[in-house]
Amino acid sequence: MLSSRTRKRRLRDPERTRERLLQAGFREVHRSGFQSASIDAILAATNVTKGALYYHFESKEDLGHAIVEEVVAKLPRDRWLLPLQRSKDKDPINALIGIVRAIPARPEDVRGGCPLVNLAQEMSQLDEQFRKRLETIFRAWQEGIATALRRGQSQGTVRRDVVASETAGFLIALVEGYQVLAKNAQDPKVWNGGIGNIVGWLRSLRAPRQSRRGGRRLMSKGRVVKKRQ
Amino acid sequence: MLSSRTRKRRLRDPERTRERLLQAGFREVHRSGFQSASIDAILAATNVTKGALYYHFESKEDLGHAIVEEVVAKLPRDRWLLPLQRSKDKDPINALIGIVRAIPARPEDVRGGCPLVNLAQEMSQLDEQFRKRLETIFRAWQEGIATALRRGQSQGTVRRDVVASETAGFLIALVEGYQVLAKNAQDPKVWNGGIGNIVGWLRSLRAPRQSRRGGRRLMSKGRVVKKRQ
DNA sequence: AATAACATACATACTAGTTGGTATGTTAAG
DNA sequence: CTTAACATACCAACTAGTATGTATGTTATT
Numbered sequence: 001m002l003s004s005r006t007r008k009r010r011l012r013d014p015e016r017t018r019e020r021l022l023q024a025g026f027r028e029v030h031r032s033g034f035q036s037a038s039i040d041a042i043l044a045a046t047n048v049t050k051g052a053l054y055y056h057f058e059s060k061e062d063l064g065h066a067i068v069e070e071v072v073a074k075l076p077r078d079r080w081l082l083p084l085q086r087s088k089d090k091d092p093i094n095a096l097i098g099i100v101r102a103i104p105a106r107p108e109d110v111r112g113g114c115p116l117v118n119l120a121q122e123m124s125q126l127d128e129q130f131r132k133r134l135e136t137i138f139r140a141w142q143e144g145i146a147t148a149l150r151r152g153q154s155q156g157t158v159r160r161d162v163v164a165s166e167t168a169g170f171l172i173a174l175v176e177g178y179q180v181l182a183k184n185a186q187d188p189k190v191w192n193g194g195i196g197n198i199v200g201w202l203r204s205l206r207a208p209r210q211s212r213r214g215g216r217r218l219m220s221k222g223r224v225v226k227k228r229q
Numbered sequence: 230m231l232s233s234r235t236r237k238r239r240l241r242d243p244e245r246t247r248e249r250l251l252q253a254g255f256r257e258v259h260r261s262g263f264q265s266a267s268i269d270a271i272l273a274a275t276n277v278t279k280g281a282l283y284y285h286f287e288s289k290e291d292l293g294h295a296i297v298e299e300v301v302a303k304l305p306r307d308r309w310l311l312p313l314q315r316s317k318d319k320d321p322i323n324a325l326i327g328i329v330r331a332i333p334a335r336p337e338d339v340r341g342g343c344p345l346v347n348l349a350q351e352m353s354q355l356d357e358q359f360r361k362r363l364e365t366i367f368r369a370w371q372e373g374i375a376t377a378l379r380r381g382q383s384q385g386t387v388r389r390d391v392v393a394s395e396t397a398g399f400l401i402a403l404v405e406g407y408q409v410l411a412k413n414a415q416d417p418k419v420w421n422g423g424i425g426n427i428v429g430w431l432r433s434l435r436a437p438r439q440s441r442r443g444g445r446r447l448m449s450k451g452r453v454v455k456k457r458q
Numbered sequence: 459a460a461t462a463a464c465a466t467a468c469a470t471a472c473t474a475g476t477t478g479g480t481a482t483g484t485t486a487a488g
Numbered sequence: 489c490t491t492a493a494c495a496t497a498c499c500a501a502c503t504a505g506t507a508t509g510t511a512t513g514t515t516a517t518t
Binding site for chain 3: 012013014017048049050051052055056
């Protein structure tokens, strides 16, 4: 027996139908925002009919919630949390620098903005259900970073005087803020500049070589400061 | 002759009508976003009729552009640029700290988010006219901060090794990023925490007391780092 | 193995409401 | 009297959502 996918494309494949709706819904929401996302546009993009959509999701909101939980939530998980866990032995600051540098800087990504921020910005005030789901994602993101930083502190690679959770929030705010600016500029150069400055700031979190005097560290090397003073 | 305002409320006062539409439009757009902003809701809020609105503005987009230029643009000007200019003699870092601390932390402000970011996030990808107007605002904001920082550098209060324009962008990203997080959390505490961390970072830009060795400076005192190591 | 019974997974056509926008009429101000 | 500043009524397009019908897949029965 061949798997349901490899056979001659079954006429009914509810899981696949649902997944296609989620993906197309995500794209439409990412483009237009949730409120302006058109159900008809999603259907047109998938060649799924309205009856099928409302069989799998009981309302537009329900579809939106599923998109957040099943599509949006994956983004920080894949881009941040998994890489951080995978590099358990290495210095978390190097890992974070790598992650930040790996955030897509292609024009279409920069211009579209971070889906998480897009949705949070639009919906958190309007729909508590959306907000809660988004906050869960933010929390997991922040805690993942904080955990990695604490690990770095016990390894001696991260300054002991930084407060992990606050620093994680700082980093997230920074990343999201620069993405907003880059999206508004509609210009990858803005984002690339942001990466440089974020990386510079990240380096300032490193513990000094031999941990002299309780882990103070200067704030040079960033793109915010000149390379040669 | 009494001024047009003090008389017994003239039946026709086009300037006032226009201004009321701008203000109500701003509030509606701030609440719902531009796309979902309802013309009818704006009319209901102002007791102005559709004919009057379309006499003053030729389309919804036109109204939106006017809102950006005449209402939104004032916000960073009033909150950032004017205070920075007014404190020409003082240390710009102190001025910036005061400005950041003065950003409203009332629940309704935090939950509504920064109107500039809201619009940028929603519209920059969709409507180039919107984007250009918003970018003008961001540019002026960034240049205002950069100018103040450079002034501080020649005064000797700001580290010489910081690149003013980059640092200004960093600060803006940070402020906007934290406002996004606070809006998503719908919680003023998140914003207040952000203020603390921003202020801490701002302090790290100060030139050392007697400008020893080319202006290096450590990054302590922030809320990101512990107060007593 | 054949088939009846049933539930799943859709498809089609429609509705009630809202949207931005307009055509045309009216009235106040100079 | 003229025209600037509205007011009213209306419209076509689009919205999410639904009622109803139908074809497919599964399961129980014989």
